[in-house]
Amino acid sequence: MIRSLATLTESRIRRAEAEGQFSDLSGAGKPLPYRPGDALIDAGTAVGHRLMAEAGALPEEIRLKQALDQALTELANAAPEDRKTAMSKVADLQLKHAIAQEARRKFLK
Numbered sequence: 001m002i003r004s005l006a007t008l009t010e011s012r013i014r015r016a017e018a019e020g021q022f023s024d025l026s027g028a029g030k031p032l033p034y035r036p037g038d039a040l041i042d043a044g045t046a047v048g049h050r051l052m053a054e055a056g057a058l059p060e061e062i063r064l065k066q067a068l069d070q071a072l073t074e075l076a077n078a079a080p081e082d083r084k085t086a087m088s089k090v091a092d093l094q095l096k097h098a099i100a101q102e103a104r105r106k107f108l109k
Helices: 002-018 036-040 043-054 060-077 080-108
Strands: none
């Protein structure tokens, strides 16, 4: 299954290239944008996430990561009486993010 998908992908890329669909792309000849977060995941996943983000469709894992980052900032700035609630929110988002990561890993196997 994976090999046939790779073959199909390569053939479609080669056909599009032969038809000149890659000749007028925006950003051609410019350096790639700096994305340090992409270094932590494999290249295929990083490209897929970037394409979905540009289309406005973020995967659940990325959406949860953004919410988790925001919750961690809120926790750092929380008043002492609000820390317990903020910590609960962070723990909940960490669990959901870990579940989403595991689901992605299992899907890609």
